[in-house]
Amino acid sequence: MRSIALLIEYEGSTYSGWQRQPHDASVQQVIEQAIAVAFDADVSIVGSGRTDAGVHARGQVAHVHLPPHANDIPLSKVAIALNTRLPPDIRVRSTSDVDAMFHARFTAKSREYIYDISKHDSIFRRAFSWTPELSYDPVRLAETLTLFEGQHDFTAISKNNPDTKSYVCSVEYCRMKEHSDRFVIRIRADRFVYGMCRSIVGSAMTVARGKIDLEGARSILASGIRSSQLILAPSHGLTLNRVRYANGVFDDETYF
Numbered sequence: 001m002r003s004i005a006l007l008i009e010y011e012g013s014t015y016s017g018w019q020r021q022p023h024d025a026s027v028q029q030v031i032e033q034a035i036a037v038a039f040d041a042d043v044s045i046v047g048s049g050r051t052d053a054g055v056h057a058r059g060q061v062a063h064v065h066l067p068p069h070a071n072d073i074p075l076s077k078v079a080i081a082l083n084t085r086l087p088p089d090i091r092v093r094s095t096s097d098v099d100a101m102f103h104a105r106f107t108a109k110s111r112e113y114i115y116d117i118s119k120h121d122s123i124f125r126r127a128f129s130w131t132p133e134l135s136y137d138p139v140r141l142a143e144t145l146t147l148f149e150g151q152h153d154f155t156a157i158s159k160n161n162p163d164t165k166s167y168v169c170s171v172e173y174c175r176m177k178e179h180s181d182r183f184v185i186r187i188r189a190d191r192f193v194y195g196m197c198r199s200i201v202g203s204a205m206t207v208a209r210g211k212i213d214l215e216g217a218r219s220i221l222a223s224g225i226r227s228s229q230l231i232l233a234p235s236h237g238l239t240l241n242r243v244r245y246a247n248g249v250f251d252d253e254t255y256f
Helices: 027-039 075-083 138-148 196-208 214-223
Strands: 002-010 045-047 056-066 090-097 108-118 150-153 168-178 182-189 238-245
Touching: 002 027, 002 075, 027 045, 027 056, 027 075, 027 090, 075 090, 108 196, 138 168, 138 182, 138 196, 138 214, 182 196, 196 214, 196 238
Parallel strands: 056 238
Antiparallel strands: 002 056, 002 090, 045 056, 108 182, 108 238, 150 168, 168 182
């Protein structure tokens, strides 16, 4: 058995998300189909996390265990073999042979998402950026984002998932940087629960629009009860940017 890590990017606009679904096309399913054709191997791949429908990735990481007949394939040709069989909105950026104990999800140290908010609507950014229709205060938006740094129970601002045993996450960084044409929010944590990133951005935007104040957002987060006052930011503005591992795999690649 050969263990390989894949660094993957994709435009999520037309997919039901990362995870395989019974009736809709997922990124995982499409890559598994490419592996089956390229290496004559009916195997499953495991991603670092499940991105929602419409969410993109620049640095998704997955691992796959290929059968022994794939041992002699040069690593440099693995990505080529897959990319020639993948649609243009999914690319394998890089590959790495890894130890059999490597697990894309469970051995990850941290994950980083970015959320793009455009200042002006543009057809060239529409698929990857949210252009809010209602006015908001960027200063309040930036101030509110820091509220989510540290260790919190994110039950109140995440979607319910019966498979999730704990909603406690440690957010290392949650800040916004202004560019000439957009605001880029960067969120880095040890783990994320279902809908957490989009809820963080939506909660901060709710404050930035003056619907609630900062203390109101703090109280909702601490309450553990989802509030109808908070919005969920659109999925197309969110990108899984980078996943870090103790073994340093893919650390030398380029990220946003």
